[in-house]
Amino acid sequence: MLHNDPIAALTPQVVEWRHHIHANPELGFQEYETARFVADKLRTFGLDEVHEGIGGTGVVGVLRGRPGVRAIGLRAELDALPVLEKTGLPHASKKDGVMHACGHDGHIAMLLGAAKLLADNRAFDGTVCFIFQPAEENEGGSMRMIEDGLFERFPVEAVYAVHNWPGLPLGKIAARAGAMMAAVDTFELTFEGTGAHAAMPQLGDDPVLAAGAFVQAVQRIVSRSVDPQGALVVSITQIHGGNVGNIVPARSGCREPAASSSPLCRTIAKG
Template sequence: MLHNDPIAALTPQVVEWRHHIHANPELGFQEYETARFVADKLRTFGLDAVHEGIGGTGVVGVLRGRPGVRAIGLRAELDALPVLEKTGLPYASKKDGVMHACGHDGHIAMLLGAAKLLADNRAFDGTVCFIFQPAEENEGGAMRMIEDGLFERFPVEAVYAVHNWPGLPLGKIAARAGSMMAAVDTFELNFEGTGAHAAMPQLGDDPVLAAGAFVQAVQRIVSRSVDPEMALVVSITQIHGGNVGNIVPGKVWLQGTCRFFEPTLSDHCESLIGDIAQGIASAHALTAKLAYKKGYPPLVNTSAATDRAVQAATAVVGREQVETAFNPSLGCEDFAYMVREAGGCYALVGAGAVRPGEGLHGDRYVFNDAIVPTVLRYFVTLVEQTLSDAERLSARSRRISRGS
């Protein structure tokens, strides 16, 4: 520990906040106690304003430093997942079937820590907006906040976020300009016909056979309808049909997801999934009904914000520990809406090695508290570098040199 290092001194308290949040998880748009905890903390830190109820349960804290017209946003997610925790931790979830299995508890606590550090010092010019958004996992809480006037009420030149990343070596920070996370669409499909006794299948139709044929045939979208160098994943995630062992059911329901970076693949997948489903239904004398839902867009980091993020990360962990050349993830993230609206950068923070069942969304996932001081330093450095007097004067000099 560095002598009189405020980040090192604050880290144990940030970890304590995380453990409290972890023990009391709440699902999307139900994060009432979590939002209250966040708002109360922000007020005790002495922020200039704390706004609640944005986009449902969202919270925005506003902190002003030295005089300046510029503003940036820092964002964390409030929601947990419908997962039954099996970690055995002393601070494990107190709610059966609800768990912070993605690390949002850590993201909340670290952003609170950054807010306290910056409020204690205010060594920056302009404004920082601390954005705590609801319902990242499935319900699109970022878009709800935007629709509720997030960036009209709190205009920023860019918004930044981090995500802990099991599997990335501990101590590394990864950020790339351009595509960072994939778009995601989901679909539901019903094959329906006439059920029959399992011993007399000729008296009915068999949607189970149709479902099996569809699972195989739908993969031709990836293997035969797009350029092999174009990233696309089509996965079937659920199949349900029947409830007894001696009856062929009259209906089978399937659910799946499509992940991609190229936005035109959304319409492409919807069209071909529908064609394949109808063709298989016709061949099996069934009806098919498809419900295709377009989800989060791809998360595309903007160049200027990524440059600033990399500069801050380099100051914190050293250039050799900052990754900028890597393949984007086919995971999805509704922070994409905020970056699309305001520009920004999403960075991954290495959480170290991970074993089966202990990764993101696993029931034995454990957030690595060792990353806390790194992220605190990253956020503080990012704000102080971006909203610096030198940067403001440099921008003014450039305007003067252009004669503007």
């Protein structure tokens, strides 16, 4: 540790904030306590402005440095996932079936740390907006904030964010030109036919079989319809059909959060 290193000195507190947030996760657009925790911390740091309730549960803190017209945004996400935590850690989730399994607790804590360090030493020109976004996981929280006037109220030249990456060695940062993370979209398909007894499937159409064939066939989009050097992933995450063990149902459906940095997947999802 460097002598008088402010980052090293603040790190234990940032870890403490992260553990608190991890132990008290909230789902998208329900991050009331998390947003309140963030807003309270920003106020104690002495930010010039702290705004709550943007796009639902979003928070924005404004910090002004030396006189200047330039402005940037630094962003983190507030929400957790509907996942049951079984880590057994001392700071494990206190809410059954809800967990910070994607690292947003760390993102929040890091952005709070950045706000604290910059507030303690305003040796920069212009303005920094600290944007804490709700509902990043599949719920469109960023768009809700934008529709609520985020960039009209807090105009910035660019917005920067980081995402944890467990496979990256400690102390390393990765960057690249172009898309870094996958965009997300969803689609639902319903296969309909005629139901039948499982012992006499020839008397009906089997939508479960059709859904299974689709799950395999849709992967050809990635392997045969997209440039191998492009980025695309298609993942079917839910299949629903039937409720009786010996009956072939008349209806089955697939649901997919399609994650991609390619517009192809979004076109398919909306089609």
